[in-house]
Amino acid sequence: MKMIDIGINLVNKRFSQDVDEVVKRAINAGVTKMVVTGVSVENSQKALKLVRQYKGTLYSTSGIHPHDSKSSNPQQLAIIRELALEKEVVAVGECGLDFNRNYSPPNMQEECFKGHLEIATEIQKPLFLHERDAHKRFMEIVSDFPNLPKGVVHCFTGNTIALKAYLNHGFYIGITGAVCNPKMSYLQEFVKYVPLDRLMVETDGPFMLPKNMERFPKNRRNEPAFLPYVVKMIAQCMGKSEKEIAEATTKVAEEFFGI
Ligand SMILES: [Zn+2]
Known part of the structure:
Protein backbone atom coordinates (compact mmCIF):
# COMPACT_ATOMS: atom_id res chain seq x y z
CA MET A 1 0.00 0.00 0.00
CA LYS A 2 1.38 3.37 -1.08
CA MET A 3 0.24 6.63 0.55
CA ILE A 4 1.03 10.35 0.39
CA ASP A 5 0.99 12.54 3.49
CA ILE A 6 -0.08 15.91 2.07
CA GLY A 7 0.38 17.85 5.32
CA ILE A 8 3.28 17.22 7.65
CA ASN A 9 5.03 19.91 9.73
CA LEU A 10 8.47 18.35 9.50
CA VAL A 11 10.28 21.57 10.33
CA ASN A 12 8.37 21.83 13.58
CA LYS A 13 10.87 21.74 16.46
CA ARG A 14 9.44 18.43 17.66
CA PHE A 15 11.11 16.79 14.64
CA SER A 16 14.43 18.61 14.93
CA GLN A 17 16.31 15.70 16.49
CA ASP A 18 15.29 12.78 14.31
CA VAL A 19 13.86 13.90 10.99
CA ASP A 20 15.87 11.29 9.07
CA GLU A 21 14.45 8.41 11.11
CA VAL A 22 10.96 9.88 10.80
CA VAL A 23 11.26 9.91 7.00
CA LYS A 24 12.63 6.35 6.98
CA ARG A 25 9.82 5.07 9.20
CA ALA A 26 7.30 6.77 6.92
CA ILE A 27 8.72 5.09 3.82
CA ASN A 28 8.71 1.71 5.60
CA ALA A 29 5.04 2.27 6.45
CA GLY A 30 4.24 2.89 2.76
CA VAL A 31 4.17 6.67 2.97
CA THR A 32 6.39 7.21 -0.04
CA LYS A 33 5.87 10.95 -0.53
CA MET A 34 5.26 13.78 1.91
CA VAL A 35 4.41 17.45 1.51
CA VAL A 36 6.07 19.52 4.23
CA THR A 37 3.85 22.39 5.33
CA GLY A 38 5.31 25.90 5.43
CA VAL A 39 3.62 28.08 8.06
CA SER A 40 5.78 31.22 8.10
CA VAL A 41 8.51 32.79 5.96
CA GLU A 42 11.33 31.31 8.03
CA ASN A 43 9.58 27.97 8.30
CA SER A 44 8.89 27.83 4.54
CA GLN A 45 12.58 28.57 3.87
CA LYS A 46 13.59 25.77 6.23
CA ALA A 47 11.07 23.44 4.63
CA LEU A 48 12.54 24.03 1.17
CA LYS A 49 16.06 23.43 2.48
CA LEU A 50 14.94 20.19 4.10
CA VAL A 51 13.04 18.79 1.13
CA ARG A 52 16.04 19.36 -1.15
CA GLN A 53 17.81 16.69 0.88
CA TYR A 54 15.08 14.16 0.06
CA LYS A 55 14.40 14.66 -3.63
CA GLY A 56 11.46 12.69 -4.95
CA THR A 57 10.24 11.92 -1.42
CA LEU A 58 9.71 15.30 0.22
CA TYR A 59 8.09 18.38 -1.26
CA SER A 60 7.14 21.61 0.48
CA THR A 61 4.70 24.49 0.55
CA SER A 62 5.29 28.20 1.02
CA GLY A 63 2.94 30.23 3.15
CA ILE A 64 2.03 32.12 6.29
CA HIS A 65 -0.44 30.44 8.64
CA PRO A 66 -3.40 32.60 9.73
CA HIS A 67 -2.03 32.39 13.30
CA ASP A 68 1.12 34.14 12.09
CA SER A 69 -0.56 36.64 9.79
CA LYS A 70 -0.18 39.51 12.26
CA SER A 71 3.51 39.57 11.43
CA SER A 72 3.00 39.43 7.66
CA ASN A 73 3.65 42.35 5.33
CA PRO A 74 4.23 42.90 1.58
CA GLN A 75 7.96 42.12 1.91
CA GLN A 76 7.21 38.80 3.57
CA LEU A 77 4.63 37.93 0.94
CA ALA A 78 7.21 38.72 -1.74
CA ILE A 79 9.49 36.08 -0.18
CA ILE A 80 6.61 33.60 -0.02
CA ARG A 81 6.08 34.21 -3.74
CA GLU A 82 9.77 33.73 -4.57
CA LEU A 83 9.85 30.47 -2.63
CA ALA A 84 6.64 29.29 -4.29
CA LEU A 85 8.33 29.54 -7.68
CA GLU A 86 10.89 26.87 -6.74
CA LYS A 87 10.22 23.48 -8.29
CA GLU A 88 10.27 21.56 -4.98
CA VAL A 89 7.58 23.90 -3.63
CA VAL A 90 4.33 22.37 -4.83
CA ALA A 91 1.70 24.61 -3.22
CA VAL A 92 1.00 28.09 -1.91
CA GLY A 93 0.04 28.00 1.79
CA GLU A 94 -0.72 27.06 4.30
CA CYS A 95 -2.95 30.06 4.30
CA GLY A 96 -6.50 30.89 5.23
CA LEU A 97 -8.57 31.97 8.20
CA ASP A 98 -8.75 30.73 11.79
CA PHE A 99 -11.40 32.53 13.83
CA ASN A 100 -11.35 29.74 16.41
CA ARG A 101 -8.33 31.05 18.26
CA ASN A 102 -7.81 34.45 16.61
CA TYR A 103 -4.08 34.47 17.40
CA SER A 104 -4.00 37.21 14.78
CA PRO A 105 -6.79 39.80 14.39
CA PRO A 106 -9.36 38.75 11.74
CA ASN A 107 -8.66 41.75 9.49
CA MET A 108 -4.94 40.90 9.37
CA GLN A 109 -5.78 37.26 8.66
CA GLU A 110 -7.92 38.37 5.75
CA GLU A 111 -5.20 40.61 4.30
CA CYS A 112 -2.61 37.87 4.53
CA PHE A 113 -4.99 35.30 3.03
CA LYS A 114 -5.79 37.57 0.07
CA GLY A 115 -2.07 38.06 -0.49
CA HIS A 116 -1.65 34.31 -0.88
CA LEU A 117 -4.65 34.07 -3.21
CA GLU A 118 -3.08 36.75 -5.41
CA ILE A 119 0.19 34.82 -5.55
CA ALA A 120 -1.58 31.54 -6.36
CA THR A 121 -3.65 33.22 -9.07
CA GLU A 122 -0.50 34.64 -10.62
CA ILE A 123 1.73 31.59 -10.51
CA GLN A 124 -1.06 28.97 -10.76
CA LYS A 125 0.31 26.60 -8.16
CA PRO A 126 -2.22 24.74 -5.99
CA LEU A 127 -3.40 26.20 -2.69
CA PHE A 128 -2.99 24.52 0.69
CA LEU A 129 -5.84 26.02 2.69
CA HIS A 130 -6.67 26.26 6.38
CA GLU A 131 -10.11 27.20 7.66
CA ARG A 132 -11.43 26.99 11.17
CA ASP A 133 -14.67 28.59 12.38
CA ALA A 134 -14.43 31.01 9.47
CA HIS A 135 -16.32 29.24 6.71
CA LYS A 136 -18.58 32.12 5.69
CA ARG A 137 -15.82 34.74 5.33
CA PHE A 138 -13.54 32.18 3.75
CA MET A 139 -16.05 31.46 0.97
CA GLU A 140 -16.72 35.16 0.42
CA ILE A 141 -13.02 35.87 -0.01
CA VAL A 142 -12.21 32.95 -2.32
CA SER A 143 -15.27 33.83 -4.42
CA ASP A 144 -13.66 37.20 -5.14
CA PHE A 145 -10.83 35.41 -6.95
CA PRO A 146 -12.23 33.98 -10.19
CA ASN A 147 -8.99 32.49 -11.54
CA LEU A 148 -7.73 30.55 -8.56
CA PRO A 149 -5.84 27.32 -9.20
CA LYS A 150 -7.14 24.19 -7.49
CA GLY A 151 -7.05 24.13 -3.70
CA VAL A 152 -7.24 21.67 -0.84
CA VAL A 153 -8.99 22.55 2.41
CA HIS A 154 -6.63 20.71 4.72
CA CYS A 155 -7.50 19.15 8.08
CA PHE A 156 -11.21 19.51 7.42
CA THR A 157 -13.16 19.62 10.69
CA GLY A 158 -16.18 21.69 9.63
CA ASN A 159 -19.85 20.85 9.19
CA THR A 160 -21.83 19.45 6.25
CA ILE A 161 -22.75 22.91 4.97
CA ALA A 162 -19.08 23.85 4.76
CA LEU A 163 -18.15 20.52 3.21
CA LYS A 164 -20.78 20.86 0.48
CA ALA A 165 -19.78 24.45 -0.24
CA TYR A 166 -16.11 23.49 -0.61
CA LEU A 167 -16.89 20.57 -2.89
CA ASN A 168 -19.23 22.72 -4.99
CA HIS A 169 -16.49 25.31 -5.30
CA GLY A 170 -14.19 22.62 -6.68
CA PHE A 171 -11.96 22.31 -3.64
CA TYR A 172 -10.34 19.09 -2.49
CA ILE A 173 -10.61 17.89 1.10
CA GLY A 174 -7.71 16.85 3.34
CA ILE A 175 -8.58 14.46 6.15
CA THR A 176 -6.34 14.03 9.20
CA GLY A 177 -6.44 11.87 12.32
CA ALA A 178 -9.22 14.17 13.57
CA VAL A 179 -11.52 11.64 11.89
CA CYS A 180 -10.24 9.02 14.37
CA ASN A 181 -11.12 11.13 17.41
CA PRO A 182 -14.28 9.88 19.17
CA LYS A 183 -14.93 13.48 20.29
CA MET A 184 -15.19 14.45 16.63
CA SER A 185 -17.09 11.39 15.50
CA TYR A 186 -19.38 13.54 13.32
CA LEU A 187 -16.48 13.61 10.86
CA GLN A 188 -16.87 9.86 10.39
CA GLU A 189 -20.35 10.58 9.05
CA PHE A 190 -19.23 13.46 6.80
CA VAL A 191 -16.25 11.77 5.25
CA LYS A 192 -18.62 9.48 3.31
CA TYR A 193 -19.75 12.48 1.29
CA VAL A 194 -16.30 13.28 -0.04
CA PRO A 195 -15.93 11.81 -3.54
CA LEU A 196 -12.81 9.66 -3.87
CA ASP A 197 -11.49 11.89 -6.63
CA ARG A 198 -11.44 14.88 -4.23
CA LEU A 199 -10.04 13.21 -1.13
CA MET A 200 -6.49 13.37 0.23
CA VAL A 201 -5.00 12.21 3.51
CA GLU A 202 -2.56 13.84 5.90
CA THR A 203 -1.19 13.44 9.40
CA ASP A 204 -0.68 17.15 10.22
CA GLY A 205 2.05 15.79 12.51
CA PRO A 206 3.28 16.45 15.16
CA PHE A 207 -0.37 17.25 15.89
CA SER A 241 -10.89 -1.41 1.60
CA GLU A 242 -7.82 0.39 2.92
CA LYS A 243 -6.07 -0.42 -0.33
CA GLU A 244 -8.79 1.32 -2.31
CA ILE A 245 -8.55 4.47 -0.15
CA ALA A 246 -4.74 4.44 -0.31
CA GLU A 247 -4.72 4.06 -4.09
CA ALA A 248 -7.37 6.70 -4.72
CA THR A 249 -5.86 9.32 -2.39
CA THR A 250 -2.36 8.70 -3.76
CA LYS A 251 -3.55 9.22 -7.31
CA VAL A 252 -5.40 12.41 -6.38
CA ALA A 253 -2.38 13.81 -4.48
CA GLU A 254 0.03 12.97 -7.32
CA GLU A 255 -2.14 14.78 -9.83
CA PHE A 256 -3.02 17.66 -7.53
CA PHE A 257 0.54 18.54 -6.57
CA GLY A 258 2.17 17.24 -9.75
CA ILE A 259 4.45 14.93 -7.74
ZN1 LIG B 1 -3.92 24.07 9.27
Missing part, protein backbone atom coordinates in the same frame (compact mmCIF):
# COMPACT_ATOMS: atom_id res chain seq x y z
CA MET A 208 -3.54 15.15 15.53
CA LEU A 209 -2.28 11.78 16.77
CA PRO A 210 -4.80 9.19 15.48
CA LYS A 211 -6.86 7.94 18.42
CA ASN A 212 -7.39 4.53 16.78
CA MET A 213 -3.76 3.46 17.31
CA GLU A 214 -3.34 0.30 19.35
CA ARG A 215 -0.51 1.88 21.30
CA PHE A 216 0.45 5.53 21.47
CA PRO A 217 4.09 6.62 21.21
CA LYS A 218 5.51 7.75 24.56
CA ASN A 219 6.11 11.27 23.29
CA ARG A 220 2.52 11.50 21.92
CA ARG A 221 3.96 12.91 18.71
CA ASN A 222 2.18 12.23 15.44
CA GLU A 223 4.36 11.42 12.42
CA PRO A 224 3.86 10.38 8.77
CA ALA A 225 4.35 6.68 9.56
CA PHE A 226 0.96 6.83 11.31
CA LEU A 227 -0.92 7.84 8.17
CA PRO A 228 -2.23 4.27 7.67
CA TYR A 229 -4.46 4.79 10.74
CA VAL A 230 -6.20 7.69 9.02
CA VAL A 231 -6.63 5.58 5.87
CA LYS A 232 -7.98 2.71 7.98
CA MET A 233 -10.64 4.91 9.62
CA ILE A 234 -11.74 6.45 6.30
CA ALA A 235 -11.99 2.95 4.80
CA GLN A 236 -14.20 1.83 7.70
CA CYS A 237 -16.42 4.91 7.36
CA MET A 238 -16.82 4.48 3.62
CA GLY A 239 -17.19 0.71 3.68
CA LYS A 240 -14.24 0.32 1.32
